[in-house]
Amino acid sequence: MSAWSRLRRRTAATVAPLSRPPQHPAPAPPGTAVVRAEGLTVRRGGRTLLDGVDLTVRAGELVALVGPNGAGKSTLLGVLSGDVGPRDTGAADSGSVHLFDRPLADWTPPELALRRAVLPQDSSVSFPFSVAELVAMGRAPWAGLCDADTDAAQTFAAMARTGIPHLAERRFPSLSGGERARVMLARVLAQGTQLLMLDEPTAALDIRHQELVLSVARELAEDGRTVIVVLHDLGLAAAYAHRVAVLSAGRIAARGTPADVFTASLLSDVYQHQVDVLPHPRTGAPLVVPRR
Amino acid sequence: MTAPTTPTGAGEPTASDPAPGGRRVRHRVRATLLLTGLTAALVAVALVSAGLGAYPVPVDQVAASLLHAIGLDLGTPPDRIGQTVLWDVRLPRVTLAVAVGAALGVAGAMMQGIFGNPLAEPGVIGVSSGAAVGAILVIFSGLTVFGHWTIIASSFVFGLATTLFVYVFARSHGRTEVVTLLLTGVAVNAVAGAAIGLMTNFSQDAQIQTITFWQLGSVSTATWAKVAAITPCLLLGLAVIPLYARRLDLLALGEGPARHLGVDVERMRLVVIAALALLTSAAVAFAGIVAFIGLVVPHIVRMVTGPGHRILLPSSALGGGLLLMSADLLARTAAAPAEIPLGVVTAALGGPFFFFLLHRTRAKQGGWS
Numbered sequence: 001m002s003a004w005s006r007l008r009r010r011t012a013a014t015v016a017p018l019s020r021p022p023q024h025p026a027p028a029p030p031g032t033a034v035v036r037a038e039g040l041t042v043r044r045g046g047r048t049l050l051d052g053v054d055l056t057v058r059a060g061e062l063v064a065l066v067g068p069n070g071a072g073k074s075t076l077l078g079v080l081s082g083d084v085g086p087r088d089t090g091a092a093d094s095g096s097v098h099l100f101d102r103p104l105a106d107w108t109p110p111e112l113a114l115r116r117a118v119l120p121q122d123s124s125v126s127f128p129f130s131v132a133e134l135v136a137m138g139r140a141p142w143a144g145l146c147d148a149d150t151d152a153a154q155t156f157a158a159m160a161r162t163g164i165p166h167l168a169e170r171r172f173p174s175l176s177g178g179e180r181a182r183v184m185l186a187r188v189l190a191q192g193t194q195l196l197m198l199d200e201p202t203a204a205l206d207i208r209h210q211e212l213v214l215s216v217a218r219e220l221a222e223d224g225r226t227v228i229v230v231l232h233d234l235g236l237a238a239a240y241a242h243r244v245a246v247l248s249a250g251r252i253a254a255r256g257t258p259a260d261v262f263t264a265s266l267l268s269d270v271y272q273h274q275v276d277v278l279p280h281p282r283t284g285a286p287l288v289v290p291r292r
Numbered sequence: 293m294t295a296p297t298t299p300t301g302a303g304e305p306t307a308s309d310p311a312p313g314g315r316r317v318r319h320r321v322r323a324t325l326l327l328t329g330l331t332a333a334l335v336a337v338a339l340v341s342a343g344l345g346a347y348p349v350p351v352d353q354v355a356a357s358l359l360h361a362i363g364l365d366l367g368t369p370p371d372r373i374g375q376t377v378l379w380d381v382r383l384p385r386v387t388l389a390v391a392v393g394a395a396l397g398v399a400g401a402m403m404q405g406i407f408g409n410p411l412a413e414p415g416v417i418g419v420s421s422g423a424a425v426g427a428i429l430v431i432f433s434g435l436t437v438f439g440h441w442t443i444i445a446s447s448f449v450f451g452l453a454t455t456l457f458v459y460v461f462a463r464s465h466g467r468t469e470v471v472t473l474l475l476t477g478v479a480v481n482a483v484a485g486a487a488i489g490l491m492t493n494f495s496q497d498a499q500i501q502t503i504t505f506w507q508l509g510s511v512s513t514a515t516w517a518k519v520a521a522i523t524p525c526l527l528l529g530l531a532v533i534p535l536y537a538r539r540l541d542l543l544a545l546g547e548g549p550a551r552h553l554g555v556d557v558e559r560m561r562l563v564v565i566a567a568l569a570l571l572t573s574a575a576v577a578f579a580g581i582v583a584f585i586g587l588v589v590p591h592i593v594r595m596v597t598g599p600g601h602r603i604l605l606p607s608s609a610l611g612g613g614l615l616l617m618s619a620d621l622l623a624r625t626a627a628a629p630a631e632i633p634l635g636v637v638t639a640a641l642g643g644p645f646f647f648f649l650l651h652r653t654r655a656k657q658g659g660w661s
Contacts (some may be wrong), residue, residue, distance in 0.1 A: 113554030126408035126544040127599035134539075140542055141554040187545075191553070239466050 009124040012152055024145060025115050027204045027224075028100065030060040032228040035195065038081055040095035042072075042250075044130045049075045051250040052079040052095070057228055059194070062221035067247035068271050073230045074121060074199055076247065080104075080228065081197050099195065113141035115143075115196035117188040120187050121203070121230075135159055138190030158190035160217055163209075177204040183215060189220075198221065198229040199244050202236060214240040233289040238262055246270055262286040323603040324598055330610035337614060338390065342382040343623045346629060348486050349374045349382075381564075388514035389620040390524045392579040397612020398529060398584015399571040401593075401604050403508035405540035406564045407459070410591070411470055411649075413570040415583030417462075418480030422454025423447040423569075423576040424506055425487045431502050432491040444521065444577040451573035453501055454480060467658035472611070509635025511620055519580050525574035530609060532567040535602040536560055584642020585612050591649065615641075 028034055035057040042050040047133045050072045060232040065073045080097055082104055095107065100115060107115075112219035117138070135158055139151040146154075159165045162182040167175065175183065181204045188196060198217065202210040210233070217227045218240045231237045237244050238258040245255040248270040254261045264277045267288060274291040343349040349357075349370045355368030370378060396414065403419075405413040408460045426447035429435075436442050448555075462469075462476040492503050539560055542550040547557050575582065589611040590604060597603045612618055619637045626632060 081552065083551075093494055109551055109556050110554035113552060116552075118549070118552040120546070124546065126546075127404075127410065127594070129599055130542060133598070134545075135598060137542055137545065137553065140538060143538070252582070 002251050008067045011052035023111075025100075025111075025194065028059040028226070030058075032059050033057070033098075034059050034100060035080055035228065036098040036101075037076075037080060038096050040093070040097070041075070042075055042079060042084060042093050048250050050079065053247075053250070054253055055080075055245060055252070057226055059137045059226050060221055062218055062227045062229065062240060063227065064244045065247060065250075066232070066234060066244055067253070071247040071270075072250045073247050075250075077118075077197055077199050077228065077230055080246050082112070083118075086202040094268045110141060113191070113193075115144075115193050116197065117191040117193040118186045119184060119196070119198040119201055120265060120280040121199040122252075123184040125172045128173050130168070131170050131172065131175070132159075134172060134183055135164075135190050138187040141191065141224060154192055155190050158186040161189060178206060178209055181205055182209065182213070186218075189216070193225075195226045196228070198227065200230050200232060202231065202233060210236060234262065234267070238286045238288065239283075258286055260287060264286070297576060311643045318521070319597075323597050324580045326593070326603065326607055327610065327657050330607060330614060334390065334610055334614045335410060337617055337621070338386050341617055342378060342386050344516040344621065345377070345382060347373065349378055354378065360365040382562060384516050384519055385511055385514040385620070386617060387519045388522065388578060389511045389617040391519065391526050391576045392511060392582065393585055393616025394612070395522070395526050395529060395571040395575040395612070396582060396585040396616065397589040397608040397610075398533070398605055399568040399575070399602070400570075401590040401608040402532070402540070402564055402568040402617055403455075403586065404590060405543060405601055406561060406568070407463070407473065408544065408546075409470060409473055410594075411587070412473060413584065413587040414575075415475035415581065416570075416587060417458050417473060417483060419451055419458065419569070419572050420576050420581045420583065421481050421484030421488070423451030423573040424581050425448030425484050426573070427492055427506055427580075428488055428503050431499055431506075432495060441521070444525070444574060447577045448573040451576065452566065452569035454484075455569045455572075459561075459565065473581050486633055502642075506576075507635070508633035509582040509617075509638070510623075510631075510633055510636075511579050512525040512624070512631060514578075522574050522578050525570050529567045529571035529574075533605045534603075535608075536564055540564070540601040540605075541599075582616065584638050584645065585616055588642050588645050589615055589644075 035055065035171055037053060037055045040050050040053040040055075041048070051066065053072070053076060055063075055076070065076060067073050073082055079093075080099075080131060082097075099107065099112070129137075131287050132155070136151065136155045138158065141147070142151065156165070162185050164179065164182050167179060167183070172180065172183065181201065185198075185201055188198070198219070201213050203219075205213060214229075214236055217229060221227050221242065229241070231241075231247050239276055243256060244253065244258050246253045246261060253270050254266055262277055264275055267275045267277065275291045276291060278287045278289065279285070280287050306463065328475075339351050339354050343351050343354045350609050351371040352367055357375060359366050360369050369375065393572070401415045403414065403417075404410055406412075414423075424447065426449055427443050429450075430443045431445045435446070437444050456474070458480060462473045471520040488503070488507065492500055495503060539550070539555045540557050542553050543557070543560070547554075551557050586608075590608045593604050593607040593611060597607070619641065620634055623632045623634045623637045
């Protein structure tokens, strides 16, 4: 895309509130590549956070990014979502990210907000908004494209899906950690995008809600959406992900279905701790057990 | 490999499961009540305030005079002296007070939104003092490059520079920590105080009087010319509300999430900071340093209708006008015929309110950190 058309697109987005909202996104047919990253390298302060990472994620897929602390999972998600990139100072990046077959940098924020939602790792809110108001914020990109009833219905559906309708009137600061995490997930679901990027959505949750969150993510993928999720819990990744990518020291050490990738030798190597991998007696899904 | 697909529809729909529509309606009713209540109170206090003073004019005559001015012959307007007092002294003062209060109220609410910090306020973080340095510099040097607008221009430049400085200095990861922000304010206020003190020290007596006026805050020298000069600044600042109110809500989630929801954060930052610097410096140029309006009003509004900026910003404008006009009424009638400086009255109201906020926050969440 030339600089001229990029400038024109930016100008159009600038006056968008005055003229007309961005176009409704076209649906992505199952199997098409939604995210295509090639040769991503990110260096910060002399450290290489990502080193030549390639990743393609297709519509209808739930892909889990796993790996030890500092392996670059969140950095990779940050690059894919546009948070980490040449915009940052001191960036020495190379590689490219395409979302929906268009370079990431060519999308304007309003266009992108209709197509992909991001759940960040930490959730804090500056003012005591109510839960209903926070979830409704997910509908903000659709202002002018949707009527109020659709917005309200989508907001309510997202709250029902994450099990928080009873919290609707509560103020965010009065919620527990697990409730906050689910409210933020509901906001991301309410955005109704084809692509979802979730950074450790289960970190603050108990078992029941971990299962709830990942089964919601899996359902979305089965419906044809695209979900990229950073996970620490290998058991969850094995049970819910269609494919996993194991990151280690900024590189992708292995990728494929959990059954193919989660082997004792690979995981012991990547995590630098001996683990055993056993098939679940009932489902056959791989169970990862650290040797103690 | 199969994943367990549990039905995830309902998390036990509870008894008082409010239809989303009903909640919206209730919220809207509350907001409408607040806005109409504030407008009504503003008009009522304005009528009373315009009538009170050394030459009292009954409220019905004030109303009649105003209606007469727009071509409606209803009721009996006051006599000629009353008419002169009303139109040459009281009404410009009341109008200027409302304009300054509205500017400070909105500026405070915007600043809290853009800083992501409920304690940001032009006076507290030093933007008012910065703008005052600009204004006093003009008085001190006798500069008149842009005529009457020189003071506004100078205080705008200084106010904007101070805002940007505090914004850049106190922010990290899209938010400002309360302690850092307040300490930055302490430092900025100290530097501005030093500059003002230096200029006061080397000033003539006549200049010192004007400078003191700026430091204590007052709308007693109001004229229609000043009202005419502040109005475009106020309107320009208020024009930001419909464009950015919803995006300021999204900014409460943090910069990254706001961007992911389609907000061009950099542009919003520039526009809103320019608007709030314009509002603050216009208020400072015409009324001096009047502290705490931008802190007290948005907090009270948030307690009533919650933090949504679409209601918060217009309500803060109305509430700021109402509060400043009432404070000015108090300032000129409490010790009549003497006048208490306006800044003294608002500080006497705002200081205890600050204590109250501190106490409430400590009781609730163990303080700010």
